[in-house]
Amino acid sequence: MEVVILGAGYAGLRALKALQKADDLHITLIDKNDYHYEATDLHEVAAGTQTKESISYLIEDVVESHKTTFIKGEVTKIDAEKQTVLLADGKEINYNYLIVALGFESESFGIAGVEEFALPMVNVETAAAVHQHILAMMQKYQETKDENYLKIVVCGAGFTGIELLGALVEGRKEYAQIAGVKPEDIQIYCVEAVDHLLPMFSEKLAAYGIDHLKSWGVQLLTGKPIKEIKADTVVYQDDAETKALKELTAKTIIWTTGVSGSHVIGASGFEQRRGRVTVTDHLTAPDHENIYVIGDVSAVMDATSKRPYPTTAQISLKMGHYAAKHLLATLKGQTIAPFTFKSLGSVASIGNSHAFGVVGAAEVKGYPASFIKKAILDRSLLETGGIKEMLAKGRFDLYH
Numbered sequence: 364m365e366v367v368i369l370g371a372g373y374a375g376l377r378a379l380k381a382l383q384k385a386d387d388l389h390i391t392l393i394d395k396n397d398y399h400y401e402a403t404d405l406h407e408v409a410a411g412t413q414t415k416e417s418i419s420y421l422i423e424d425v426v427e428s429h430k431t432t433f434i435k436g437e438v439t440k441i442d443a444e445k446q447t448v449l450l451a452d453g454k455e456i457n458y459n460y461l462i463v464a465l466g467f468e469s470e471s472f473g474i475a476g477v478e479e480f481a482l483p484m485v486n487v488e489t490a491a492a493v494h495q496h497i498l499a500m501m502q503k504y505q506e507t508k509d510e511n512y513l514k515i516v517v518c519g520a521g522f523t524g525i526e527l528l529g530a531l532v533e534g535r536k537e538y539a540q541i542a543g544v545k546p547e548d549i550q551i552y553c554v555e556a557v558d559h560l561l562p563m564f565s566e567k568l569a570a571y572g573i574d575h576l577k578s579w580g581v582q583l584l585t586g587k588p589i590k591e592i593k594a595d596t597v598v599y600q601d602d603a604e605t606k607a608l609k610e611l612t613a614k615t616i617i618w619t620t621g622v623s624g625s626h627v628i629g630a631s632g633f634e635q636r637r638g639r640v641t642v643t644d645h646l647t648a649p650d651h652e653n654i655y656v657i658g659d660v661s662a663v664m665d666a667t668s669k670r671p672y673p674t675t676a677q678i679s680l681k682m683g684h685y686a687a688k689h690l691l692a693t694l695k696g697q698t699i700a701p702f703t704f705k706s707l708g709s710v711a712s713i714g715n716s717h718a719f720g721v722v723g724a725a726e727v728k729g730y731p732a733s734f735i736k737k738a739i740l741d742r743s744l745l746e747t748g749g750i751k752e753m754l755a756k757g758r759f760d761l762y763h
C-alpha cells in the first residue's frame with residue numbers, strides 16, 4: 364500500500380508521524396526543500412530577530428527510512444484519475460492514498476504591481492530575503508541620506524502583519540546601526556483596508572496590541588485600501604467618499620495582506636477557491652475518497668459560523684493527525700467519527716517579550732502572554748519534530 368504525502372509543513376509532518384507508527388504501508392514524503400520550517404516564525408526571520416536556521420530542521424531527522432522514502436522535489440500537478448503526482452523534474456509518483464498538504468502562498472488579490480514591487484513573506488527564502496533587503500536599504504541610506512531608505516511599509520494589518528510590525532520594531536536597533544541613525548529614525552508604516560483590526564479578539568484586547576505598536580512609533584494607516592504598488596510606492600485610497608488616492612514612498616514594501624492555498628490545487632483541476640478545497644467531513648476531496656486535503660490547502664466548514672475555519676498551524680496539526688487516523692481505519696475496513704475542531708485560542712506576538720490573545724476563554728496579554736505563545740509554538744515543534752528537534756533548537760531558552 365503506497366501512501367504519498369505532499370508537503371512537509373505542519374499538516375504533512377503530523378500525518379507522517381502518525382502513519383509511521385503503522386505497519387503494512389510504505390510512505391513517500393515529497394517537499395521542495397530538504398528542511399521543515401516553522402511558518403509561524405517567518406516574521407521573525409523577515410525582521411532578522413531569528414535566523415532561518417533557528418526555525419527549521421532537516422526533514423530526514425523525522426523520516427524513518429525503513430518506512431518512508433523522502434523525495435526532494437517540486438510538485439507541479441496531481442492527476443487524480445491516474446493516481447499520480449507529477450514533479451517539476453518530470454518524475455511521476457504513483458499512489459494508492461494521497462495526503463495533500465502543500466500549504467500557503469502569497470495572494471495579491473489582483474492588485475497591480477504586488478508581484479513586481481512588494482516583497483512576499485511566505486517561506487524561509489522569501490522571509491530571509493526581506494531581512495537582507497532591509498539591511499541593504501539601510502546601507503544605501505548611509506551612502507545617500509535619502510529618507511526613503513529608512514522607511515518600511517507593511518501592507519496589511521492582519522494577524523501576520525501585526526506580528527511582523529512587532530518584530531520590525533525589535534529589529535530597528537540592528538537596522539539603525541547599519542544606517543548610522545537612531546532606532547526611532549527607522550520609520551515603520553502599515554497600510555490596511557479595514558478600520559476594525561484583529562476582529563478575532565475583543566475590541567479592548569485588539570486595542571492593547573495596536574496601542575503598543577503605536578506607542579513604539581509604528582504609523583498605522585487604517586481604512587485605506589491599497590489600489591496599486593509601484594516601484595518604491597504604495598498607492599492607497601485615502602478617502603472613501605471622494606475616492607482620492609495618496610502615495611506613500613518607501614524602499615521596503617512587504618506584502619502580508621493574506622494568503623491562498625498552493626497553486627498546485629487549481630492546476631490539478633480540483634474544485635477550489637483561492638487554492639483551497641472544501642473537504643468532506645473526513646477531510647477528503649469530494650469525489651476522491653483516497654485523497655486527503657489538509658492544512659492551508661483545505662477549507663473545513665465550521666458548523667456554527669457556517670464559514671470555513673481560519674487556516675492556522677493549530678488546525679493543520681489536528682488535520683494531519685485526523686487524516687492519518689482515518690486512513691489507517693479505512694485500511695482496516697473501519698470508520699471513525701467526522702473531523703471536529705475546537706480552537707485552543709490564538710496569541711499574537713508583538714516582539715520578543717510582548718503578546719496578546721485568547722487561550723481557552725481567558726484573555727492574556729503582556730509578558731505572560733508571550734510565554735504562552737512560545738509554549739504553543741514549542742508544542743507545534745514537539746508535534747512535528749519531536750523532543751529531539753525541540754532540544755536541538757534550544758527552545759527551552761525561550762527568550763532569545
Ligand SMILES: Cc1cc2nc3c(=O)[nH]c(=O)nc-3n(C[C@H](O)[C@H](O)[C@H](O)COP(=O)(O)OP(=O)(O)OC[C@H]3O[C@@H](n4cnc5c(N)ncnc54)[C@H](O)[C@@H]3O)c2cc1C
Nearest residue numbers: 370372373374394395402437438466467658659675676677
Ligand atoms: C508570520 C506568520 C505567523 C503565523 N502565526 C500563526 C500562529 O501564531 N498560530 C497558528 O496557528 N498559525 C499561524 N500562522 C499560520 C500557519 O503558519 C499556517 O496556517 C500553517 O503553516 C499551515 O500549515 P501547512 O502544513 O498547511 O502548510 P505549510 O506550513 O505552508 O507547509 C507546506 C509545505 O509544503 C511545501 N511545498 C509547498 N509547495 C510545494 C510544492 N509545489 N512542491 C513540494 N513541496 C511544496 C513547503 O516547502 C512546506 O514545507 C502564521 C503564519 C505566518 C505566515
